[in-house]
Amino acid sequence: xxxxxxxxxxxxxxxxxxxxxxxxxxxxxxxxxxxxxxxxxxxxxxxxxxxxxxxxxxxxxxxxxxxxxxxxxxxxxxxxxxxxxxxxxxxxxxxxxxxxxxxxxxxxxxxxxxxxxxxxxxxxxxxxxxxxxxxxxxxxxxxxxxxxxxxxxxxxxxxxxxxxxxxxxxxxxxxxxxxxxxxxxxxxxxxxxxxxxxxxxxxxxxxxxxxxxxxxxxxxxxxxxxxxxxxxxxxxxxxxxxxxxxxxxxxxxxxxxxxxxxxxxxxxxxxxxxxxxxxxxxxxxxxxxxxxxxxxxxxxxxxxxxxxxxxxxxxxxxxxxxxxxxx
Numbered sequence: 001x002x003x004x005x006x007x008x009x010x011x012x013x014x015x016x017x018x019x020x021x022x023x024x025x026x027x028x029x030x031x032x033x034x035x036x037x038x039x040x041x042x043x044x045x046x047x048x049x050x051x052x053x054x055x056x057x058x059x060x061x062x063x064x065x066x067x068x069x070x071x072x073x074x075x076x077x078x079x080x081x082x083x084x085x086x087x088x089x090x091x092x093x094x095x096x097x098x099x100x101x102x103x104x105x106x107x108x109x110x111x112x113x114x115x116x117x118x119x120x121x122x123x124x125x126x127x128x129x130x131x132x133x134x135x136x137x138x139x140x141x142x143x144x145x146x147x148x149x150x151x152x153x154x155x156x157x158x159x160x161x162x163x164x165x166x167x168x169x170x171x172x173x174x175x176x177x178x179x180x181x182x183x184x185x186x187x188x189x190x191x192x193x194x195x196x197x198x199x200x201x202x203x204x205x206x207x208x209x210x211x212x213x214x215x216x217x218x219x220x221x222x223x224x225x226x227x228x229x230x231x232x233x234x235x236x237x238x239x240x241x242x243x244x245x246x247x248x249x250x251x252x253x254x255x256x257x258x259x260x261x262x263x264x265x266x267x268x269x270x271x272x273x274x275x276x277x278x279x280x281x282x283x284x285x286x287x288x289x290x291x292x293x294x295x296x297x298x299x300x301x302x303x304x305x306x307x308x309x310x311x312x313x314x315x316x317x318x319x320x321x322x323x324x325x326x327x
Contacts, residue, residue, distance in 0.1 A: 005327065007097035007307045010060045012052030015308035018063070026102045030076040033105045035087060039121035040096050040325040041066030042302070042310050043154070044218075044243055049094060050311065053246070062095030063307070064325075068111065068120035078105040086111040090125035091269060091278075097307055099327040106275040109282040114290065122299035122322035123158060125268070127285040128278075129240070130159045132271035134166070135284060137264060138214045138236055142167025145207060147199075147215045147230055149223055150243065151188055152179035154322040158294055159216065160186040165293025171206060173199055173223070175317060200229035214238060221245035225254075233259035240266055299324045 002025045009017040028034050046063050048054040068088035071081055081087060087108040095101055111120050134140045140163060148163065150156045151172025163170045164187035172188040174180045180191045192202045203211060211232040217223055218241030227237055239247060247265075255261040272278040288294045299322040302310040306325070313319050 002100075004098050004100040005304060006095070006099070007063055007304065008060050009050055009056075009063060012050065012055065012059070015050070015311050017050065018308045018311070020305050020307075023098075025100050028073045028075045028102055031078060031105055032075040032102050033071050033078060033081055033087075033108060034073040034100060034102050035067065035069045035089070035108070036072045036100050037067045037069040037096070037098065037327050038117035039068050039299075040064060040098075040304070040327070041068075041090065041121040041125055042307075042314060042323045042325060043125055044241065044314065046097075047311050047315055048242070053242070056094055062097055064096035064098075065092065065094055066090040066121060066125045067096040067101060068117040068124070071108075072100070074105065081105050081108060081110070086117065088117070088120035088124045090128060091272070097304065097325060099304070107278070109279065112286055112290070115286070115296070118299060118301075118324060118326075119296040121324045122154075123296050124282070124285075126155045126158050126322065127294075128272065128281050129155050129268055130162055131281045131285050132266070132268055133216055133238060133240060134159065134163060136271050136281075137238055137266060140166055140168050140214070143169070144214075145169040145171065145212055147171045147173070147203060147212055147227070149173045149215070149217045149219045149227070150175075151183040151186070151191065153218070153243075154319075155218055155241075157182070157186055157297065157322075160188055161294045162288055163187075165288060165291070171203060171212075173219075194223070198226065199223070200226045203230040211235065216240065219243045220247055224250075228254065228258050228261060231258060231261050235259065235261055237261060237263040238266065239263060297322070301326050 071085045089108045092107040171190045172183040183191045214236045215227045220242035222244035224247045304325045
């Protein structure tokens with residue numbers, strides 16, 4: 001039986017729990033495919049699975065849910081994918097931090113020739129996240145002003161570009177002057193350094209007191225309360241991540257006091273529950289790239305064996321854009 005290299009954790013905790021091991025490649029069952037990874041996406045949710053904020057189903061466990069590569073084997077009843085196809089995926093059982101992975105064929109999307117495996121692994125999950133945020137939860141229209149937190153992060157860098165492609169006026173927040181420069185280069189009309197300025201005060205200035213119809217917030221605990229103050233009456237708060245920790249202790253009455261606000265805490269899975277939904281969202285993302293609306297920056301590479309360092313750098317916010325592991 002062939003073997004693969006794989007990062008595993010025996011217990012939840014710090015990066016010291018991440019070990020590079022050799023394991024047998026599982027047999028491919030009906031409806032499954034074996035993918036030899038060429039690049040592996042690293043996302044903040046992976047740190048949640050490692051730490052136990054989002055506990056994995058069982059231990060020991062692999063990590064990661066995103067990768068791109070080449071199909072090496074297919075199981076029975078698989079019609080839409082064949083051996084040799086280039087594919088990417090970002091959903092399904094945890095375990096993409098590996099040289100190979102057996103996944104459900106329905107979770108894989110075929111890659112256009114114009115997108116490299118590194119670009120796909122660096123962007124598919126983030127691109128689909130942006131798609132459901134700005135095209136499904138709140139369909140942003142040309143001329144609208146919106147706020148996107150962490151504009152220089154992996155999701156933010158794609159969101160800013162796509163929002164500008166749509167024709168929106170974009171306010172982005174960042175945590176350093178270096179990231180502010182990146183956000184401006186991506187097209188942000190207004191950049192707020194939340195280390196220096198009060199975000200809601202600056203939003204009120206920028207909008208001349210009108211405030212915003214929607215805020216997209218992947219930071220979580222540190223920005224939640226101030227984000228609510230940025231919203232106009234009946235505005236929508238989209239809290240989609242916990243980079244600074246989970247939001248808790250929320251008094252629902254605060255939504256009334258700020259103008260009958262709406263709040264959603266979505267997950268990508270609920271917006272791509274079927275293969276058709278996944279293909280539609282992925283094709284929307286690929287079309288935005290093909291139209292020149294989104295440019296995928298070269299990701300920062302780490303070797304698979306350096307996965308722990310990748311987590312440390314990501315959590316310390318030392319990175320801009322996307323990072324990947326290379327087997």
